[in-house]
Amino acid sequence: MKFPLKIYDNYSLVQKNTLGLPSIARYYAEVNSVAELQTALVFARERQLPVIPLGGGSNVVLGDFLDALVVHVNLKGRTVLSRDPDCVRVRAEAGENWHEFVLWSLDNQACGLENLSLIPGNVGAAPIQNIGAYGVELTDYFLSLEAINLETGLVEDFDRQRCGFGYRDSVFKREKRDQYIIVSVTLDLDVTLKPNLGYGQLGDLLARRLGNKSPSAIDISQAVCDIRREKLPDPSEVGNAGSFFKNPEVSQSEMDRLKQAYPDIVAYPLGQNWKLAAGWLIDQAGLKGVREGCVGTYQKQALVLVNHGGATGRDVLSFSRQVQQRVNDKFGVQLEREPRLYMEDVDKIIR
Template sequence: MSLKIEEYVNLKALNTLGLESVARYFVRVESLVVLREALAFARERNLPVIPLGEGSNVVLSECLDALVLLIRLKGRVVVESQNDSVLLKVGAGEHWHSLVCWSLEQGFYGLENLALIPGCVGAAPVQNIGAYGVELKDRFVSLEAIDRQTGEIMTLSAEDCAFGYRDSVFKSRLLDQVVITSVTLRLSKTLMPELDYGALREKAEVLACERGQPTGMDICHAVCDIRREKLPDPKVIGNAGSFFKNPVVSDEHKAALKEKFAELPAYQVSDGWKLAAGWLIEQCGFKGCVKTDGAGVYEKQALVLVNHGNACGKAILKLAGEIQATVKERFSVNLEIEPRIY
């Protein structure tokens, strides 16, 4: 397949916030050959490169003087099968939720708690996606990525990826240095349910009431139900999911806040206390707000910023800035934006 460069491509349908955005150059990437040729094209013209999967964790500006790569590298291959587990190599352009459902149909377990997370497989390590007690790093073995400057393929282990809470090496040392092409996961042939979250356990048990024990698909369906209750469908109202990370504060900071706000949700983690960003935002009065420029906050979940139809990237970021400033003033807490801004 030869390289096909498109020019001045509207990306509104390719980002879940539904933002008007035009890419100067655009390539649909379905093979490593095309990817290497596209990267060479960008190097020759000194163009920034923006990989795009499902466009679910980005805020795009109206004009992108860059080469946008629509990553559609496919493939699901069992590269190793043992008595109790499999190694599954998956193309970066595979749809994440479809992979979760497919793996369960094959009798491969471990991804069910991560159901309905939007995006493609290649974005999962960048964000170290996680939900309901499970993170990608718990199932991750390695990935392959192509160096943007040399076109060479490199393999990175879990240690190389330096995973953290919604964090990885791709947000620091390797930021804008590589394009992920595939991810290898270790999945179990035996279901070991992760049901520490009360709401998830209750829903899974209801679905499994006739059998006694929930199946992997029961857990998957329960996760989907919970997520649909909390998060809007991008097809109905533009959004990028959770817009801010849940902040982590020190013991002293948490104690001081608890004195003022007894109902403050706080969960102990290895490096302090994780606070619920949505709760902080709601307390500041932003939940359900709608700005004249079309930006707003979802009425059911204050952690989600939405586009009511005509907002641009600047409008979304302006509202995000107002939220950050207000939360900082009231709680002395810094909220970090989760989506990548281009």
């Protein structure tokens, strides 16, 4: 069968992932519409190939060779669907850059995403990870999404309940893993700003800048960007995948144990439990700014693993395991990786 969509073989992905890892896809296609994506899925089904969706490439660790069809989801479009006195309903296609979408929403007097400014990646990846920062998560404003079923090629709707959101988690990382590709996301944003300033350095920075003046959504977005730029490396300069580990959750009894041993431990209440600052744990384990070969932790933020040049996916995975072991040895706490790992055997994804 002749396919109208351009599909490349033995395609280099080194420029398609923010860690800058060398990786070759057996097949690669860039899709700009739902119809093109459906065509790509037919190609993969006929050859019995796994399908790996790729957006901004910011939350993945790629192996040397991916025996699969890698699909770059490049669907574009941002729309204000409706507006009433309390809510602005917006829709974005999966290939839109997340940060540009946030700025667009603020330009359209739609508030809520300002704390999520400058998170790397595209809109389509946001629900998979249930991205969050500075006390706000995507689920707080999520209405629905559309996703293509890889087996049937049909578009299905997912509401919040069906997505099964959790902390940096969703049904797309669990029981629906590798079964769907997200093509659009719809959010209900606020007409009136409801500032969330109680997490991390954000409130302190805005107080220094504005005094007693109430911040605007733009003020909050700019402050978040400044904090992130100060702590996190630019992938165009230093290969990285952003925060590499989740902030671990512990029980009250476990928190009491840790607090007794480490009075300065950084943690935040989370219902009946506590969320620990993974970066602090890694730092206190003596791993901030450490380098082993081509891989290391960022000197300004231990939560970020960086490729100093020449690293492979296996190098990153090996170093991340050493970080997990050191933290577990010192604190008795197990860190969980955030990025999705695609190694050589794509049918045996390393979790």
